[in-house]
Structures are given as structure tokens and as C-alpha cells.
Amino acid sequence: MSSTRDPDADKRLAALAAVAEVEAGMLVGLGTGSTARHAIDAVGALIAKGMRLRAVATSLASARQAEGVGIPLLDMADTAAVDLTIDGTDEVDSALIAIKGAGGAMLREKVVAAASARMVVIADGSKRVARLGAAPLPVEVVPFALASVRARIAALGAEPMLRMADDGPYRTDQGNAVFDCRFGTVPDPRGLAARLQAIPGLVGHGLFLDEIACAYIAADGVVSRIERPVQ
Ligand code: 5RP
Secondary structure, X not given: OOOOOOHHHHHHHHHHHHHOOOOOOOEEEEOOOHHHHHXXXXXXXXXXXXXXXXXXXXXXXXXXXXXXXXXXXXXXXXXOOEEEEEEOOOEEOOOOOEEOOOOOXXXXXXXXXXXXXXXXXXXXXXXXXXXXXXOOEEEEXXXXXXXXXXXXXXXXXXXXXXXXXXXXXXXXXXXXXXXEEEOOOOOOHHHHHHHHHOOOOEEEEOEEOOOOOEEEEEEOOXXXXXXXXXX
């Protein structure tokens, strides 16, 4: 919605604003992507200054980065509760409903978000939208079900595009495929999420409905904080 002169500087500003919420002793969820990278560096800097923290990562790439900056990592497979997760987003609207997954990590990101007492997203101003749907919605599919899931998504009105890597079909950290689906604008994200979740073989999608408690959006050097109203 808002133009940014330096999106990477804004990503870093949003990340630093979110990392200011990190307190000693926390178990932190580390997101994935170019904005989350700034947050991981900042969490590493807190540890380097002596703050006691542990973390779980939402992707193998983020785990590698976290290890490189000295963040002690737990295995999410052994972790039921996370204090604060900081992650990026591809789109977020004023109700804090988001589309995530351009980086392909939406399944692990949602597992970590759902286990978190608080999840915040961080983004430059280009990610703030009035209506979701300009970004394609990624869905994760077990390879066995590719054709049947493609047909079911097409029946819902989208154009599923199989995500490709340099050496063939893209694979997630779980070894699954991704369809990037253009539904046009998404007037009923809850209804769409329910219909997607009901498709056998579709194991995850990038719609985040209730997980996000707060968004830090930086545009042209100014950070806005949008809190979900207490229900
Ligand atoms: C990865 C994600 C990312 O958080 C999202 O794609 C934003 O990435 P970036 O900060 O690089 O724009 O959902 O699965």
C-alpha cells in the first residue's frame, strides 16, 4: 500500500521494533525470509550481549542462520510452547489476517505460530494491504496428491502454479511440493482456509487467520505497530 524508498532498511527497522519485545529467558520462534533474517541477527546480538535466550526455527535456512549467530536452538519436535515468535509476511490486512509462504516455510511457520503465546509479523510497507490476494496463496502438497489437489484447487476458482526451483519442482523442508494459487482478492479468508484444509493431500496453506497478535510495519523509516484488539 505504502511506497518504501529502501525496503531493506524498513525491514530491518520493523525487525528491530519487534525484537525489542524479547525478554530474558524467553523461548523465541524465529521466522523465515529476508525480513526475519534481520530479526535473527538482532536476537543473536542480544545473546552476544549476555541475554539468556533459546529459540526454535521455522525453516532449515533460519536454523542455519541462527546457529551462525550463536542462538541456542531447540528441536520443535520436542517443544509444545513458544513465548514470542517473530516472522515476516507477504501480505497483511488491517484485521491482521495474512498471506505467508513465498519462502515456502508456511507449514512450519504455522506450527510455531500456533504454539506461541504471541506472534508478531514484521514487514516493509509494501506488505500492508487493504484486501488480501495480490500475492499468490502458497499451498503445500504431498507429491502423491499433486494431480488431485491441483484439480480441487482449480475447482475453487484458482490457477495453481507448481513452484519450480532451478533443478526441478521446488521442495519444502518436509520434501513436499508447493502450488502458488491466484484466487484474485480473497473476500472470505476463513471460508477459503476451511475449503483448502478439507482437501486430502494438502498439508498446509499460507493463510494466517488468528495467529498474528501484532504487526510492525515500517514505511519510509517510520514503524507502525498494529495490535489485534483484545476479544
Ligand atoms: C516464508 C514467509 C516469509 O515470512 C514471507 O515470504 C516474507 O518474506 P520476506 O521477508 O523475504 O519478504 O512466509 O515462508
